[in-house]
Amino acid sequence: MRLLIIPIGAVGSAVLKDIADALEKTFHFSVELGKEMPIPHDLYNKKRGQYQSTRILRKLHPFKTKDFHRVLGIMDADLYVPELNFVFGEADILAGVTVIALARLRQEFYGLKPDKGLFHLRAIKEAIHEIGHTYGLGHCHNPGCIMYFSNSLKDTDRKGPGFCSICKHELNILASED
Ligand SMILES: [Zn+2]
Ligand SMILES: [Zn+2]
DSSP, rough: OEEEEEEEEEOOOOHHHHHHHHHHHHHHHHEEOOOOBBOGGGGGEEETTTEEHHHHHHHEEEEETTOEEEEEEESSSSSTTTTTOOOOOETTTTTTEEEOOOOGSSSGGGGGGOHHHHHHHHHHHHHHHHHHHHHOOOOOOOOTHHHTSSSSSHHHHHOOOSOOHHHHHHHHHHHHOO
16 A cells, blocks of 8 residues: 655655655655656645645545555645635545645744744644545544544644544554555
8 A cells, every 4th residue: 555645846855764764664654755746836726825726635645556555745835725714734535635734833924933843743634634534534522533523733732643542442453444
């Protein structure tokens, strides 16, 4: 079983590597880094300064081939769905295709001092969370669990990167059926 990472536009190689390593360790599958996909400028909403997340997922569908059981798109930009101000990521559960957005994971986004370690950890958490969804896991009530819904970075910083015992148990069952 292999997961394919697709960088959408330029994404730092260090954060890509940290995400790939963390996913391999967490899910016990191998991760391959694919070729960079050009930024889909047609999905940019000028008024919002963001890209439409669900439509980006659709662009990632063709990468889900028989060689890869999961696809993760990573974009160093801000994403949204029409009903929300922003999203950290989104998963197409049935397709096994996911995307995460990095822009809001940096301290600089909030006018704070850069913190590379924290930035990478947040990116890892978002990636594990979205891939967790593709194994059928819903949102967890445990604020320390990676499957807890992140309404803000405060939630992201409090949780994970691991699964709570209930989610872990469920993941083992669901993953063995995959
Ligand atoms: Zn979620
Ligand atoms: Zn949980």
